[in-house]
Amino acid sequence: MGDSAPGVPGLDLAGDWVTRAASVAVLTGAGISAESGVPTFRGAGGLWRRFRPEDLATPEAFARDPRLVWEWYNWRRERMAEARPNAAHFALVNLEARIARFTLITQNVDGLHERAGSAKILKLHGDIWRLRCTSCGADWPDRRATLPKLPPHCACGGVVRPDVVWFGEPLPAGMIEEARHAVTNAELLLVIGTSALVEPAAGLIPLAKRSGAKVIEINTEDTPFSGLADFALRGPAGEVLPQLVERASR
Ligand code: BV8
Ligand code: ZN
Numbered sequence: 001m002g003d004s005a006p007g008v009p010g011l012d013l014a015g016d017w018v019t020r021a022a023s024v025a026v027l028t029g030a031g032i033s034a035e036s037g038v039p040t041f042r043g044a045g046g047l048w049r050r051f052r053p054e055d056l057a058t059p060e061a062f063a064r065d066p067r068l069v070w071e072w073y074n075w076r077r078e079r080m081a082e083a084r085p086n087a088a089h090f091a092l093v094n095l096e097a098r099i100a101r102f103t104l105i106t107q108n109v110d111g112l113h114e115r116a117g118s119a120k121i122l123k124l125h126g127d128i129w130r131l132r133c134t135s136c137g138a139d140w141p142d143r144r145a146t147l148p149k150l151p152p153h154c155a156c157g158g159v160v161r162p163d164v165v166w167f168g169e170p171l172p173a174g175m176i177e178e179a180r181h182a183v184t185n186a187e188l189l190l191v192i193g194t195s196a197l198v199e200p201a202a203g204l205i206p207l208a209k210r211s212g213a214k215v216i217e218i219n220t221e222d223t224p225f226s227g228l229a230d231f232a233l234r235g236p237a238g239e240v241l242p243q244l245v246e247r248a249s250r
Contacts, residue, residue, distance in 0.1 A: 011240070014216050014231045015247025017188055021214075023101035025179075025186035026092060027204055030108060031193020031219060035238035036083040038110050039076075042195050057166045066151040066159055073162050074146040077128060081145035085116035088192065088237035091245040093117040098249065103182035107194060107201050109164045122179050124171055124201050126164035133158040176200050183208040189215045193237050196223040218244070 018024070030040035041053045051072065055061060062069045093116050096102045104121045106113055109128040113121050132139040135158025152160040165171055179201075183189055189208035196202040205225045209215055217229040218240050226232045233240050 010231055010233060011243055012247055014233060015244055015250070017214050017216070017230075018095070018190075018244060018248035019250075021099065021186075021188040023186045024095065024099045024188045024190065025103045025105060025182045025204075025208065025213070026095075026190040026192065027179075027183075027194060027201065028092075028104070028106045028108060028113070028192045029194025029196075029201075031195075032088050032237045032241075033083065033086075033108055033110050033112050034193065035086040035088065035236055036110075036112055038080055038083045038112070040193075042197070054167055057164070058168055059166055060168075062161060062166070066161075070147065070150040070152075073128065074150070077147075078145050080110040080112075080128060081143075083110065083112060085112045086238045088241040089113055089116035089118070091241040095245050095248070096120070101185070103179075103186070105179045105182065105201075105204065107198065109162075122175060122182070124165070124175055124179060126162070126172070128162055128164060130163035131160050132163040133160050135159070139163050171200065179204055180207060183213065184211040186211075186213045189213045191215060191217045191219075191225070191229070192241065193219060194223070196225045216244075 034040050056069055056072050089112050092104060096118060104113060104118050106121060106123055107125050109126055111127060111129050129141055129143050130139055131142050131152065133154035133156060136154060136156040138154060154160050183204045184207060186208060191205055196205060205215065205228060209228050215229045217226055217232045218237050220234065220236055
């Protein structure tokens with residue numbers, strides 16, 4: 001397992017793998033958006049008023065206090081609306097254009113991969129810029145930085161929620177199956193900016209390894225799966241990923 005500061009063999013060798021790979025899967029987490037100013041879930045200082053995401057991102061919390069959960073989502077929407085894709089998001093757009101079979105799997109709900117221009121994105125945990133009615137099930141896009149009246153209500157009178165997957169909720173139908181298919185058929189899995197603590201997303205990493213893929217992790221810190229990685233490239237995704245992609249295009 002190599003380590004990496006810019007220019008050391010780790011980056012070059014990892015770049016060779018990216019060059020040779022005909023099928024690449026990528027799993028991203030909140031860390032890829034950190035340099036865009038979007039707070040991570042488990043980063044220093046926690047997310048918001050010292051609540052744990054596991055306490056707010058649940059159907060129970062929403063049933064108990066929809067207004068509090070919506071205040072948290074308004075706080076996050078405001079930050080995400082100000083955010084711009086960073087060099088890491090754009091490096092993945094660059095890579096997608098050059099790799100025959102490329103699947104981007106994200107745990108993020110911030111929409112930055114889409115705004116950077118990524119085409120094929122599996123959004124495991126939904127999209128903060130979509131709303132869903134808890135009564136009639138209608139869902140629609142809404143990109144306002146904050147919603148004025150909390151909790152919002154549907155024309156049918158039902159309470160409206162963010163169209164994201166909360167803890168204890170199943171992922172959208174077929175989503176994890178499609179992600180598992182992508183990683184089992186990938187020669188290379190890039191794992192970028194995720195603490196790899198949330199299932200079933202994190203399980204994609206050992207699955208890729210068992211299926212014979214090379215695994216390259218880009219993170220500022222170690223994660224429970226760093227030991228599985230063929231290369232753990234340590235550093236901010238906004239710096240390391242463009243260098244990796246640049247080496248692959250030589
Ligand atoms: C399900 C959407 C079943 C909402 C999110 C006990 C053991 C194991 C599992 C469980 C358990 N108890 C419960 C479970 C299951 C549970 C789970 O995994 N819990 C965890 C907490 C243990 N999972 C679920 O509930 C899932 N559903 O299992 O359903 C089921 C089936 C059928 C029927 C009914 C039920 C649903 C999980 C989805 C939860 N929703 N988000 C929203 O975002 O508003 S998860 C949320 O947290 C994010 O989406 C993201 O996925 C996750 C945070 O993880 P990361 O993205 O990794 O972010 P984090 O801050 O943690 O880490 C940032 C990383 O970046 C760090 O490593 C850091 O070092 C690095 N970094 C920082 N800066 C940079 C950087 N790296 C590079 N560059 C930088 N600049
Ligand atoms: Zn409705």
